[in-house]
Amino acid sequence: MAEAYICHVGNVLDLLLQDKDLDTESHSFLSPNPLPLEFVDANTPPNIHQVEANLQSLVQKMFKMEQELAWHRKHFKAMHPSTTLNSDIVLAPPILTPPVDSLSPPISASSRWADGNWEFVNHTATHTSVRTDRTLPTKRSPPLPTIDTLVPEPVSGTLTPPTLGASLAASHSSNASENVAVCLNGHIPASTSDTSATSAVMTTRTTTFTSAPATTTTAAATTPTEVMPCAQCVHNCAQVASAVVRGDLGVRIHCNNTICQKSNLVKSVNEMVAKLSNFTAEVIQVAAQGVEGRLGVQAKMEDERGIWREFVNHLNTMTVGHSEQVRDIASVCTAVAHGDLSQKITVSVKGETLVLKNTINTMVDQLRSFSSEVTRVAHEVGTEGRLGGQAHVKGVDGTWKELTDNVNIMAENLTAQVRDIADVTNAVARGDLTKKITVEVKGEMMDLKHTINTMVDQLQEFATEVSRVSLEVGTEGKLGGQAHVKDVSGTWKELTDNVNLMAENLTAQMRDIANVSKAVACGDLTKKVSVPVQGEILDLKETMNTMVDQLRTFAAEVTRVAREVGTEGKLGGQAEVEDVDGTWKELTDNVNTMAANLTAQVRDIASVSKAVAKGDLSKKISVEVKGEMMDLKNTMNTMVDQLQEFATEVSRVSLEVGTEGKLGGQAEVRDVSGTWKELTDNVNTMASNLTTQVRSIAEVTTAVACGDLSKTIDVEAQGEISEVKKTVNSMVEQLRTFAAEVTRVAREVGTEGKLGGQAHVKGVDGTWKELTDNVNTMAANLTAQVRDIASVSKAVAKGDL
Template identity: 70%
Template structure:
């Protein structure tokens, strides 16, 4: 009874009432009952140690302390419970570490797009992990969309709005920013229009009209309009004066009431007008004397100027001085060229179009020298040395110089053809060949020479033909009294024709006289003698 009562009490207190540390006390027992009592107490002690260790760990977890684990030595289902709780502690450590990391990187370091990675969790822990990741993802999408719009606004791009789906205070922020974008768009559009029309298109008097704005935006709009209005009055007055200056009217000055830099600009322009008056007078004088009257070496004298106006005056004087040196050098060279002196070149230091003119004239001098040298060579070789077929070679020339070179070469070529054709015919005549005539195409005096030589060939042919006929008829056929008839000849050719006819006439008279005497002798009449006047062998025959 005592043993059963103690065991029942211990079982009730430990198992039902949760009183740990209870022990069965059965006095006076021994043997098996003592062993049973000790076994019950050992079981109660072991269960106490196990439950207290589990309670310590779970209490620590409940208090947010994940540094403890169950260390009591257990077996069976208690071992499974130990492993389950220890695994839970590890997973809670991993979950807490990831949630802390995500919170730190997103909330403190500003790293968007971060996600918690807790491996091996399930159930509520997986749902918690997914919830944290969804919160981080939503926050990332919202902040990035807000940042995109804010960055676009900062970069002057008002075409973007917040479109992410949000609620609560983030929705209020979304609406506020989107309304701000609309107002900034309207304000920017009007300011841009005013700036464009005033600054780019030059439309003065334009005003910005931004409806529905208040506070700072209205103040900014009013400020823009005031600035545009003031600028309109100032620019119109400045434009009036600068237009007058541009039109050569230096009688106007800026009179509008201005301050600050515009006042400085006003004073600067008015001073500029005064200096332009002085500068214009001197430049006009220099331009007239240099450009119209041809006075080189003239200089502008503008007293009291400084800065740009002094630089301009110096530039005009430098230009006039440079132009003087350039024109004088160019005049020196062109005068030399005009006088046939090709030894000079432009040496003055120049740039731009004057450099092109310098190079052109110097190139012209080189080409004229080359042209003159080649023409002189061709003239010498053809005209003096009698070298036919010579051609002028002037490299790099064009235009008139190329045409002149071509003309010289054509002249030399034509002269070569003409002289060679004339020489061919003259050589043929000298060799007794009267079959050739000058056929080359010629004009002018050469044409007259061609006709003269060709007529000479015709006359020589006629003369030779007639002399041959007279010689044949008199000498071979015995026809006496024959005369050569060569029409149109004069000079030597007429003298030669007359000489042939005289010879034929004399021979006819002599032969006929001899024939008359010999015929009389043959007829027994010895009263006749040869009386014709003869010389040489005919005289000997006459005497015989």
């Protein structure tokens, strides 16, 4: 059995010695005596010789390799002190670090591995190995051990794995910079180059082993033993570790050694790799689900403990948080896409997701801010016809700046074009035929420009005669004048005849109207216009006759109202008519009487009201009044008395809130009830609500003014404050979808002159629908207006009136 055990050790060492990269030293480095054990004789089995020689060779190769690695590391750090080695591994000798099995004595606390070298301080041979008779080698020890003391008998029929003695560790105290030989038994020759001297020393040395008394088999069997991995298992373990480092989790330890007993190390390594493989597959599955857009996938935790369970918990927490964040962002983006700018991202986030949240909320606020200005400009220009409007959006840049500029360019170009056309048409309407349209235009606006300029040229030819007749009839008051234009035909001949007919009819009509007007001016409301007329002159005739009838009816009513307002205290109107007589004189007198009485009353009330408005509550209404004015006087005086009692606290709260800006103040008025109690409560409620609302609105508006559109008003509000809150919160969120169409319509209408363009925004409602309708209404109105002007201008240019 001993020979079989030693044969096994020799085979393992042969496998380790097959690495020829370690053969960097000459044979002179090795100990000249391959078998330095003194008890070995000619009868010693050859396996002992093989084991001892292989052990010496292996130890010295490993020792030299560790010295070279330690020297290389020191040299590299000296040359590159600021560089960290990727493989800066602590050089602990894998074989020379005792104890490696149950037969090797432990290294005491006074020994340590430092900078690639073992350091020993008074190393003792105390140990607790299974074989208590195996001790560290010492010089001149008593009786020599037998082969049985080195090769223990198996306990319970099981082979114990071989190990190196503690003397191997003792040989590790040599310095890497010294070229000295190493001996397994602690003897260091004087020089490795002096083979004969070394041989003499080795042959004359007296170093022996000191062995403790051998224990019985029963005692050895009662001591627990640990199954150690064989060399192949250790080698496979290294391969598995390397595969794990490379990311290959399919490698396992498979030992083909028939006499190897699978140790806990082998089982633990295989279980660890299997656990890593299963865990990696679960993580990859969760990641793959996330890549495919399936949010909220959870990793399974079936028997995870320790750091594995903690990692899975963190992974699942991450996926749940990511799911909530992405879904909230998607909800807000969908709302913006549908024109709903009232939603904001509210989920709690951190890091770069917080930056994304703030960016999207800022975008929504900017869209809401831009909506108001675009709607205003579109309404002013397209619906109300107020040219020159400009969109003013502060603190914007990028697309918003470009969009604002496009809207302003459209409005500016349209203003310049329409105003130039209006100047010319106004000049024509005023009789000034010297002006023409000069503004640069395109498209349908160009056709309109040419048509109007042609019309002006044609009108200049006709202007002289018409101007003369117009001057006589309209300016000099010479009725009966006729226009004489020679060699005219067509429209101009018809126009001349119409002018003359107009002058003749106008003469008769105006003279009749003048007679009636003179009678009315003199207070005679008995005459009416009787001349036959048509068209607008007929309207004027009917208006004059209706006016006479209404004035007659109005005289009696004004007299009654003047008496009620000025005398009875029933409030009414005031009339001032100069240089009148007759009915108008009587009407003026009645109205003036009313005004005199009402003036005294209202001035007294106004005086008290102004005093109250200025904070002076010492005045009261003292003028003599009646009727409703008496009720008003009593009400005002009672109000002043009540205000005097309420003034102090309200003034204080008003001063704090309204003047000093101290929000949160409350009015404290004792012993009040009824309206004043309610008023006090309302003031306090107002101050409280106003404090909360103003602070929230100020925070949001300040953020908007600074370009930060990530905040919204979330305070509870009602009435107009609620409308302000809703308006501010929804203002920014209603801009983005509308931008492209507004830019296109603005460019077509304002720059390219293409009328008839419409903004097409699908799937919108609310503000976006109204905004789209405003833009389309503006474009439609403008198209209809300009095309109608162009149609009339073309007709005039062709002589079709």
